[in-house]
Amino acid sequence: MTRLFLDFGPFHVPWNLYVADLATAALQTIEFTLAGFAGAVVIGLVIAVMRLAPFGPFRIIARVYTEIFKNLPLVTEIFMVYFGLATIGLVLNVFEAGAISLAVFYGAYLSEIFRGGLQGVTRGQREAAQAVGFTPIRSFALVIVPQATRLALPGTSTMLVDLLKGTSLLTFIGGAELMNQARTIVSETFASLEVYVVVGAIYLAMCYPLSHLALMLERHLHAGKPLSPRRFRILRLARNLQSDRQSQLAAG
């Protein structure tokens, strides 16, 4: 131990040898996160809409889904998908099994957050959308979803960060992500405290900007700033017309 310490200054681990591996592992973590979250958002939306559907059986299916997958440990779900499904002939590779487990698990949580968002849009808003002659689909797309998004954003971004951290559990099925890499380094250097502190710092460095970004997006949306090209166009047109009008008023 003393020798190692002397060789690498304050560090026990020759990090220069592991930088490339860690970068690859971090990339894998990001890939799991993106795939898992994309799937979770789709599942969450479908389940949330089903949960609010007038058709009873849809509501029951959605409710059962949410309650099952929300109340099982993530690790259990990962093992079921990777090892369990293989026993009935559905063999998935680690990436597929990992992404699916994350999507299924976080989809259940997101469906609850999305449901809260959708229900948070007041009846008055739905009525106003009907009263100006929007079709039900337009009402949903133009009035309900944008407002539900604003309501659901804080919870959703929390879940995204949680999902990123949740990818660490995929080390149990050998997903070559950060945590798995950390365990490899520990097995080679035995410097578990240092390795896990450093890897923890990498997780923090990935998660914190994500939370911060979500907060900025929240403020952006709240201020009504446009995100879609169409809103940009409409607002630019309006601004130009408005200033034309003002200069006309000033001149005349």
Added chain:
Amino acid sequence: MADLHSDRIVIRVRDLRKSFGKHEVLSGVSLDVHGGEVVSVLGRSGGGKSTLLRCLNLLEVPSLGWIEVEGESFFKDRQLVHGAGLVRLRRKVGMVFQSFNLFPHLTAIENVVLPLIHGQRMEEAEAVRTALEFLDRVGLAAKALDMPDHLSGGQQQRVAIARALALRPVVLLFDEPTSALDPQSTGEVLEVMRELSNEGMTMVVVTHEIGFAREVSDTVIFMDQGCIVEQGTPGAVLGSPKQLRTREFLRTFARSGADSEAS
């Protein structure tokens, strides 16, 4: 102002009934609204005024009766138009709500623009131009790019009026448009409505503003317990009401001081 309105019947309602469970809120209301006519609907809360109004654009589905707008039947004996027909009705019959119901995630002008683009299939540039014109009509062109939560209640309600008006409805329904407003905002909104009536807009207004009803309407309706109790010119209904219930209502109103002109 009664001479302004035409003989053209814009809305024809016959024996309209609406129940919520066992509770009957509308017990057979019949009503004609003529082109250019301003109809004020007065009455106690729970008397069925708002429900009547909300039935007229089928936000509330009646239990029984018949609603015709510009000669087209939209509801007849439990037969409700669906889909495209319903959307067509909403484009003919505009509505202004007590709580404004502007879309809070959009600027004032977008509130007016989006229904034009999606309802009227107007192209963007024209929709923006039209929307700004209508905001100008309610005196808010300068606020076009503000978010609703940056506007006062009166300004929000005026944007809501512009939003409804820009769709060029054949009739505008107002559901207690000033009940959520302070006196100054109330004045602003009533002023806009007065101008609209001068321009010949057909309007049905559920209101507690008896002064407004007296000055602006051609017809005043007093409703109680789901029925039209009394109907006539403002002079007749407010000046010399025939029915006991109308007299009582007007007397309590004057006593409560909710409207200084209602003495």
